[in-house]
Amino acid sequence: MAKAKKDGPRRKDGAWDPLKDNKADKNDAAVQPRTPQTESHSYRLAYADDEFLSREELRPVRLQLELMKTEMALAERGIKSTVVLFGGARIPAPGQSAWAARNDTQRQNLEAASVYYEEARKFAALCGRHSASYNHQEYVVVTGGGPGVMEAGNRGAADAGAPSIGLNIMLPHEQAPNRYVTPELSFNFHYFAIRKMHFMMRAKAVVVFPGGFGTLDEMFEALTLIQTKRMERMPLILFSEAFWRGIINFGALAEFGTIAPDDLNLISFVETAEEAWKIISDFYDTEK
Numbered sequence: 706m707a708k709a710k711k712d713g714p715r716r717k718d719g720a721w722d723p724l725k726d727n728k729a730d731k732n733d734a735a736v737q738p739r740t741p742q743t744e745s746h747s748y749r750l751a752y753a754d755d756e757f758l759s760r761e762e763l764r765p766v767r768l769q770l771e772l773m774k775t776e777m778a779l780a781e782r783g784i785k786s787t788v789v790l791f792g793g794a795r796i797p798a799p800g801q802s803a804w805a806a807r808n809d810t811q812r813q814n815l816e817a818a819s820v821y822y823e824e825a826r827k828f829a830a831l832c833g834r835h836s837a838s839y840n841h842q843e844y845v846v847v848t849g850g851g852p853g854v855m856e857a858g859n860r861g862a863a864d865a866g867a868p869s870i871g872l873n874i875m876l877p878h879e880q881a882p883n884r885y886v887t888p889e890l891s892f893n894f895h896y897f898a899i900r901k902m903h904f905m906m907r908a909k910a911v912v913v914f915p916g917g918f919g920t921l922d923e924m925f926e927a928l929t930l931i932q933t934k935r936m937e938r939m940p941l942i943l944f945s946e947a948f949w950r951g952i953i954n955f956g957a958l959a960e961f962g963t964i965a966p967d968d969l970n971l972i973s974f975v976e977t978a979e980e981a982w983k984i985i986s987d988f989y990d991t992e993k
Contacts, residue, residue, distance in 0.1 A: 727752065771899040775892045779870070779907070782890065783840075787847040787870065787907040788832045788985070790825060791923045792854025792914030792944075798822050821914045821944060822857040828912065828978035829861025829869070835982075835991065836867050844909065844985075845870060849923075850882050850891060854914045859885035872900050901926055910940040910985045915948045932968055940988050942981050946974035 716722045731753050737743050751757055758767065795805035796818045803815035829846045836844040846862040848855040850871025862869035863885045871886030873893045882891045894900040904923065911927045913920060924943075930936035943949045955972065958964045975981045985991075 768896055768899060771894055771896055772902065775872070775903050776906070778890070778892070782868075783842045784845050784870075784907065785839075786843045786909045787845045789904050789908045789911045789927070790829060790846055790848045790854070790858035790914070791911070791916065791920050792821065792825060792858075793818070793916030793920055794849075794851045794853040794855060795917070796822050796853040796915065798857070818915060821854060824944060824976075824978050825854045825857035825914055826861035826864065828981050829858040830865040831861075831978055831982045833862040833865030833867030833869070835986075837865070841868055845907075847872065847904065847907075848886075849873065849919075850886050852881075852883055854916065856883035856885060859883055859887075872903055874900055905930060905936060908936075908939065909989065910942065912940075912942045912944070912981055914944045928971060931971055932964070938971075940973060940984050941971055942973045942975055942984055944975055944981070946976070949974065 714722050731750060734743075734750055734753065742748055746754065746756060749757070757763065795803070795815055797803050797816060799819040799822060801819070803812045806812035806815055832844050832846050833841075836842075836846075845868065846858050847870035848858040850859070850873035855871070859869045859871060860883075868887040868890055869885070870890040871882050871892065873882050873891070874897060875893065875895055882893075892903075901923070905927065908927070911924070913924045924941075927936075928941060931938060931941060949955075955969055959966045959969055973984050975984065
């Protein structure tokens with residue numbers, strides 16, 4: 706009997722693996738003779754058949770794949786914790802026009818809101834510089850990967866020479882990845898629910914800038930998880946107290962009784978990047 710060469714087949718983790726690699730079979734199937742049988746959809750390898758994987762009945766599998774793909778990539782990169790940055794896609798960088806404005810009032814408001822783009826960029830740079838002392842494995846900035854405040858977050862991390870994560874979602878507009886996301890940490894989702902899980906799974910802080918329905922949805926998701934103790938207590942920081950109190954009467958919820966008075970303490974309001982980082986630093990007793 707012929708002997709195996711060297712130590713034989715092993716997986717990346719060192720485990721012995723005598724089975725033929727699935728990639729090899731996929732490549733072999735692609736060069737098989739073209740016949741009516743081999744070209745039939747039924748003959749395709751299940752894991753290489755896009756039409757099969759897109760069937761309605763395969764939704765549970767697709768949900769699992771979206772959870773696993775990002776999780777495996779972040780784990781392989783060694784990322785242990787993140788700082789989540791939410792905010793409006795329509796807020797422009799300073800000096801840029803408000804591309805999303807539909808009238809003069811919106812244009813004026815959005816262009817004035819460019820100060821939040823700048824603060825988000827500064828804040829993410831602070832996170833990135835602090836993350837460097839942890840080999841960029843802790844306090845890694847994660848955004849929704851799109852334009853506006855999201856872009857500012859990834860851009861600030863890049864300013865500090867730090868990697869950052871972008872969790873994009875398939876939408877008809879606004880959500881092409883911004884150019885500051887670390888390419889190998891740029892992900893795309895079909896399912897909002899799985900994307901939300903990835904925002905929270907490594908979060909050590911949630912920082913929210915002015916935004917629209919999406920920002921509100923993400924903020925209340927995080928706030929509810931903390932309030933109900935389904936998630937560890939962590940800093941939940943809102944930039945621009947005037948904006949948030951202008952659109953949400955938090956005190957009225959407590960006064961009416963639909964939240965506890967102490968629930969108001971789950972939220973911190975700030976105006977500057979330095980204030981936001983100090984809250985996080987004090988909470989975790991890190992070096993300033």
